[in-house]
Amino acid sequence: MKLFVSKFAIVCLTVVTISLNVKAQTIPVETKDHALVLRVSNDKHLDMVYFGGRLADKNEYTTIAKTYRMDDKTDEYNSAYTPAGSRNLLEPAIAVTHADGNKSLDLEYVDHKVTKVNDDVSLLTINLKDPVYDFQVTLNYQTYFDENVTEQWSVIKHHEKKDVVLNKYASANLYLQAGSYWLRNYHGDWAKEMRPEEEQLMHGIKTLDSKLGSRADLFQPPVFMVSLNKPASEDEGEVLYGNVEWSGNYRIDLEVDPANNLRLIAGINNYAGDYTLKPGVEFTTPKVVYTLSNKGKGEASRNLQSWARKYKIVDGEGSRLTLLNNWESTYFDFNEQKLAGILKDTKTLAVDLFLLDDGWFGNKYPRNDDHAGLGDWEENKIKLPDGIAFLTKTAKEDGVKFGIWVEPEMVNPKSELYEKHPDWIVKQPQRPEYYMRNQLVLDLSNPKVQEYVFSIVDKLFTQNPELAYIKWDCNSLMYNSYSAYEKNQGNFYTDYVRGLYHVLDRLRAKYPKVPMMLCSGGGGRVDYGALQYFTEYWPSDNTEPIERIFIQWEYSYFYPALASSNHVTDWGKQPIKFRTDVAMMGKLGFDIVVGKLKPEELAFCQGAVKTYKQYSEAIWHGDQFRLQSPWDNDVASVMYVDQAKGSAIMFNYLVNNRYATGSHLPILLKGLDPDKKYTVSELNLFPGTKSPIAEATYSGKYLMTVGINPDVREWRTSVLLGVNEVK
Template sequence: MKNSSIFYRGCLTVICITGLLGTGSACAQTVTIPVETAETAIVLQVAPNKDVNTIYLGKKLSNPEEYGGIPGVYQQGNNYSGMYNSAYTPAGSRNLLEPAIAVTHADGNNSLDLKYVNHSVTRVSDDVSLLSIQLKDPVYDFEVTLYYKSYYKEDVIEQWSVIEHHEKGNVVLQKFASANINLNAGSYWLRQYHGDWAKEMRPEETELTHGIKTLDSKLGTRADLFMPSVFMVSLNHPATEDEGSVLFGSLEWSGNFKTDLEIDPQDNLRIISGINNYASPYQLAAGQPFETPAFVYTFSSEGKGKASRNLQSWARNYKLVDGKGNRMTLLNNWESTYFDFNENKLSELLKDTKKLGVDLFLLDDGWFGNKYPRNSDHAGLGDWQENRKKLPNGIAAIAREAQSDGVKFGVWIEPEMVNPKSDLYAKHPDWVIKQPKREEYYLRNQLVLDLSNAQVQDFVYHVIDSLFIKDPAMAYIKWDCNSVIYNAYSVHLHQNQSQFYVEYVRGLYKVLQRIRAKYPDVPMMLCSGGGGRVDYGALQYFTEFWPSDNTDPVERIFMQWEYSYFYPAIASANHVTDWGKQPLKFRVDVAMMGKLGFDIVIDKLSGNDLKFCQNAVSTYNDIKPIIWQGNQYRLSDPRTESVASLMYVNADRSSAVMLNYLVNYRYDEGSKRPIRLKGLDSAKKYKITEINLYPTSTSVINSTSVYSGDFLSTVGFNPVVNSDRTSVVLKIDAVKE
């Protein structure tokens, strides 16, 4: 073997193999480039004609030198273009399938051909490596660089592209995907999600057939409202929690996205994901790089549970703000006051916050606006001055009182939006997204500000900055986004309206980058009328997200279950409210699936209810490190079983928390059989204790019994869930011998 080099510790192996695909008497050169993580490999190969193809994505081989021989074992018939498995498929030349990139050159030509120039590997850390592959059109001065960022321990890859040209004039990017992935199997099963307000993360699983299946959004903001960008693809049969090969994927972008899934004529699956090119031909000037957002994915040959733990670990280690750190438990005033509050009411709520034992009081919507006071959602949005009638001494006075009460203070904002009834709308109509000749159309009585405009970016940044100037100890921001974009038009962009959807999101990220540069550690919740903007493009600036405005605990079990496949528990803000008919204990136990919070009227709680909540906060403080940083295992699926059960296990498998909920309230339903535990050490001995009990109840669990990890994973344990015990929280601890 000639020209070979192997780079192991940086997580990426590069092998240059001469002559593997050579034909005839001439020895043509091929280059095989495996991107390896601990258990997965995606393998690229440069053909003799300098096309770059993906020849493998799956469980990695023990001998990387064998990757180059993978194409030789497939006999799938004609590949008319030689491009079915292109690593980044260009349009307009030989390609016959859905492209990853399509352009109109400065001279009007629509063809593109991308040939290998070189590649390089950068070792970012012991765990992270970055592969870059430069491609260039042999006719036009146009190039694309593909990036593959591999996270070795987490088995996660981020993939994106940078597009640049030096032609004489502008090039129009008609399509500009982030990633072009190829999978080979006998069949493919897509698990996707859909929803609406209060109906987030509803799964559907179907077998893919020939043609193109598209997952996309055209909403501009709140892009995940109807369909989030997350999905799973199982190979050969639907993966279970612990068995089957499955790929999880998601685009790190907070605006319009598009993922095409196409089975090619050879029955391989092509996945092309990126910014939605809907109404977005992008004029690219010479020498101006266009960087696409990252597409993040993980592959597991051990089922969905392993894939989800990969993503959760990656998010905590690399993507979330303070993903390995702490979070505050809060009390929110929204459910108790809505828009109707004043200083006296807030003063009482601050005392309730201290009484409850949580860390922080969050002041929600309604604290601003004077000429157009924010007494409902019809007015005031955009006028971020304290309402003098409600808060005559300003936010700073409330913050000082919170500090004297021994709690921290945070505030709700929605800085991207404006009500037509506002000073901001009257003074800066050119800052508002609306068609100049068309009737305005509202969602929640509001419109969106034009964040493609640098002046608007400055305004939004200063909204946040001014809050910290008034209260330097400001401890929390809840950032909401309740409207989508109608009648898309930017005064600022003049004739370049097709750039708008891209530049809006870029403008949002510029603001968030400025905020994080000045306030790197302040916790911020990503809220968008619920789960309308939950993606890793935004979450890199936030500590947590709000899954849904629907806080009915039974509904939340299903939502939080599905979110957990893609996001870690520490990122999911789960609040106890008065929604639903379940007892208070059930509501609290469900909220413990992630980051616990409260949105209830404390002074209306009975003595036992208050005592339970206080004890629950203390209990949660003890177990939250396991829930937030532990490995999550789903044990009993609420969609197929009467009991939903899941557990979190700490790193050394010495402690675990098991959460169990009754989701079927028909007669005599409950946990009739033992539930097999996962993630424990089979050689260790464990005791199981029921925790978070209501003050008047006693546990039926024998906390003195000792079980081996082998017994608990093979036979299982019954948490005794039934109509009298609708939620059960168990603490599992290794016995020291």
Template sequence: MPTKKMTDKEWFHQHLSDRSTKLIPYKSATPKKFNSSTVAWSTLLLLFVTTSISLAQTTVTIPVETEKNAMVLQTDNEGRLGVIYFGSKLANTTEYEGIPSQYNLKSDNAPTYNSCYTPAGTWNLIEPAVQITHADGNMSLDLKYVSSETKKIDANVNLTSVLLKDPLYANEVTLYYKTYYKENVVEQWSVIKNGEKKAIHMQKYASANLYLMGNDFYLTHYNGTWGNEMKPEEDHLSHGIKSIDSKLGTRANLLEPSAFMVSFDKPATEDEGKVLLGQLAWSGNFKLDFEVDNYNNLRLIAGINPYASEYQLAAGQEFTTPGFIYTFSNNGKGEASRNLHHWATKYRLLDGEGSRLTLLNNWEATYFDFDENKLVGLFKGAKKLGVDMFLLDDGWFANKYPRNADTAGLGDWQENKKKLPHGIGYLVKEATAAGVKFGIWVEPEMVSPKSELYEKHKDWVIREIDRPEKYYRHQLVLDLSNPAVQNFVYGVLDTLFTKNPTLAFIKWDCNAVIYNAHSAYLQKAGLPQSQLYVDYVKGLYKVLERLRAKYPTVPMMLCSGGGGRVDYGALQYFTEYWPSDNTDPVERIFIQWEYSYFYPAIASCNHITDWSKLPLKFRTDVAMMGKMGYDIVVDKLNEKDLQFSQQAVTNYRSISDLVWHGDLYRLVNPNKNPIASLMFSNTDKSRAIVFNYLVNTRFMPSATPLPVQLKGLDAAKKYTVKEINVYPGTSSSIQPSTVYSGNFLMTVGINPDVHLGRASVLLEVNEVK
């Protein structure tokens, strides 16, 4: 039974003043016995119900629009809100109201199919977006439209909110749609409010519930593991539910990221087809449900994974779900990805419109085997190379259990006295004297069982007390649902910055998943263990918010044993991410290609290493497709390699603005061809850089047989094309003095002359003025 039933008199007072909401009149579940004191009210009520009949026939239509696209919400004759349209926006917005009349859905349950936020229980028989148990144990939920409004945040951004209420229980859901007009991006989330007198339990609490109309749908999603990230698969969606999810707790994107594409009617290409690109901005367990209904339309539900995550919501409290971010294009995957890039650099990625530091990292050069003298020697190599910064990686801390391997020391964040007798401050000073900045690696969310922190604070560790411990990379995860642990993690970074104010960069790693999920803190606080997965991520974000409030501009790399934690929930606090520990340049071409659909190149950290025996030029050219760095011993380079690398750093500086802030066009797909080719062009189409790589090292009887058609130029302009980053002692087959029209380069193209002896070619395109 509900916590409180409204009398007819109470209901009349409430809704008479709110008739503009067009809410369908409430009917009490219990028949009323009218006496003399209620006759007058019954007369007024009859009058109101008569009026409400006409209101019930009036629908409310809510367009959520960007420059090119629209999602349209509309109430039915019972006050339930559904998605009636998704696609290119109409020129005449008044025509949205008539869209439902063109559909012939004749199922008793059909009105729930297109629900904008499908509740569980009552008369819904399909996959819900929200499922709760009320304080009295009732498991039904119904949501009726109450009101909506659209606020203009600035000239480009609007926020539409829609309030829904259960007519029987004091529960509310507010749906939010934040639109970025020029970028054609929508961020959608929900806020669930418990108006009951006691706690409710939420079994499912999605961020978004879309309804997409079409004849066929094709889902592109990704799988992988360490060193093998972002392997694409495309499925034709059939009836039933296809679910993409993670239950890893941390490093949640390791096996299957939340980023995806849905093509309408047929698989989209780079430049053709209707396609939606989306992802959940959440750094923990997620679930995406793709359900083709019996009308062949697609229901898409995205949110936190309900697996082992029932959440207790106290009386009067609200729960805000993470953002679901998506964009739609009628012109293929290329346009959709550029939408996301423009949005991310302007609105989400930290300092997305700024610049990035080139760096030299010591990890693959030394691993754990170093001391301060060896590091100071590497500083000189960084300066000789011409990069901006030196990054000290894992292994610099812990004394009782020294961090000489990945089996000990995590959690003990004091400088190792044997390796660094003069501390981090000395290294910062020496780096500055050498003419480079200094950055450092941390993994503050983790703990080694062989550590002082573990010995002192087992209650801070996520672990089942009575079960054998299970380790991932010889470590466990600290319990960030615990405020004391949040303070500790924040303190690791704050102490480093306080002691070393000129510290220039942080590489934040996260190498373990959650095994044996149990929180001593939640148990002591009397809170359900099922909140751990959610409260962990909330705790992580609280730490990062505190850190950014005090240190708003320090660049930070988001790393998780590679790409295990790449999402826009975390990237609002970071300037860049590490796509994969696999730095083989051929593998990186494929990995970076797939990441590029969802994240701009300025965010992708690409390092030149000795992982591969391919020529240094090839490794360097691949790294230039994002934020370039090095992981080598400079003093081991031969004369020509050093000369080339120094010139490459100079070349990179000359083209980095194009790569970081230009429009990306994918020209030749390496998944289907022996070469990969992509380009970045600037806004006024006066300059571009084209990357070309041989990805198939099998015998080729001749050089690239066909020219590569460029994109993103002005057909009427004239251009020259010259090769850059040429290795010393070699010459280019590209004639830099030849003048081409933009029309020629985009229609016929230019042959980069890629072959086994010339496996990577960078071409700079410049307007002739």
């Protein structure tokens, strides 16, 4: 059973409470291999003194501060949650304006407790308080012991006589000590997601952030890697991975301080976000998840992938549906008869579900292109005279499932919703409207809008009980941001995301396991704040297969394969085999005209679906190993190994088309049992072709030491190998 610790009350837990003690004390936060060590100083300030390998003897953590020669001056730099306006002169984690206008804040340790959620999960809460003002902060560190993963967040509250304004309110404040620091982060745009950059961090501040409001990941996703002492490789080096679990404006500050250590502060972006907090109300920041590895980037990614499947992504330990989407075959131009034909193609292709995309709604303003209809979620009577019910009924008769596209957070100016509720729309009342994809964003900080958005999806389910899948899209940024509902505009950006999560909480409470794809004009909203409500995400609208190899490669550092929706489309010049093989590295789907496939192409796709299902356990729930990077090699190679190390699948792709490129040397496999025997054979052969690779049996030791050459060439641009234990 999946554990949603973040959203439901924890009951029947073991709790250890440590009372206030003014003497210096050490508080270790441990996972299986690593420890983050906090220290309460003699003046009751909470510092972070260590983040590295876990020690066998916990008593030795008490000597760390002396070993690093940390003193009361240094704790201005390594504060566990750095306040502004008192002794600190560096970048703060929290800054406030008190009810009397004073901007200073000091936070002293009060007490802490450890709550044992289960054998794997523990929660450390530490209470801090200002000695002058009635202002408190609770720091939370939730550890996942076996996965070497920690989630961190803060809870802020006060009991001052009037409102307090939060000027900055980070979730996590980390302190790393090394000789040098190397940041790998990402940039992009539509169809250009997850472009990596790596640089050495020097003195000063490097800030990663978003100010887009919605679709917040469009230019820069909220993920990062920090390597210590040298850039980490796939299997060597110490590296920290992080992800801000927030689907709106975020901010990550990385500051090399005067003592040559790295301060990392992450959470909600306070840009245009001075948050007014009433007395007695708790402000809970989003979680920041991170993992530390001393065995390179591969181990760190497997830590996050395992954690996400077990604790974060909806039904992360379950199965996934293969599908056929109609978007690139029909766009907005369809009717019942055309869709009925595609439903039969779904069965012919041997996939599980048909997904009806954009264009099925709107009557006064029919959705025949992207200029009209958003917000008016009634079936278009011309296209679908018998409604969605006809399609779900037809799908059931054809032996497949039915899913549908929605974009409930958005509105076209050419819609009935826009005419009836202009106060529900994010826009400045005195400024001209500015559109992205001819649409505006609905104000989800408003409870009435939340109710409306919930009702859109709920109505689809209640009227169509056979509905089996939702694709949830979000195609616009926020321009001219203003809420007619909010009294304090500084609260809007934060309350918008909270409103979105409130809607999704309600939907998941009522429909806990219905598959839902997280889409946002491609990868504009891929983060673990949103993915706690979804079974999968759409990495990019760019489905050109060579591009997708690079995009999916980089996403895989932070997200598991079963969450990556990969569709076979007509983008690119590669043959259907290459396109299908690339899409199989995740959650497989098709967006093609099945009727236009040649007989041998259709036969190949049908066989590929069978192969995919045969190896789905390894792809969905196994360990991923990147063997050769597409950035550095002519051939990209990645493999997935099931948990029992009994079955694996190896994907190999030619990514350089220059003369005589290919796999000239064996590629070393990873993750197998060295003492087991494995049969290696080629998969997904196109009808009428023969493999030059003879089926043979090798030891796991041989495959990981000597390797195997998949024989990728210009006439064999995509090669899949199955690796199966000899029983």
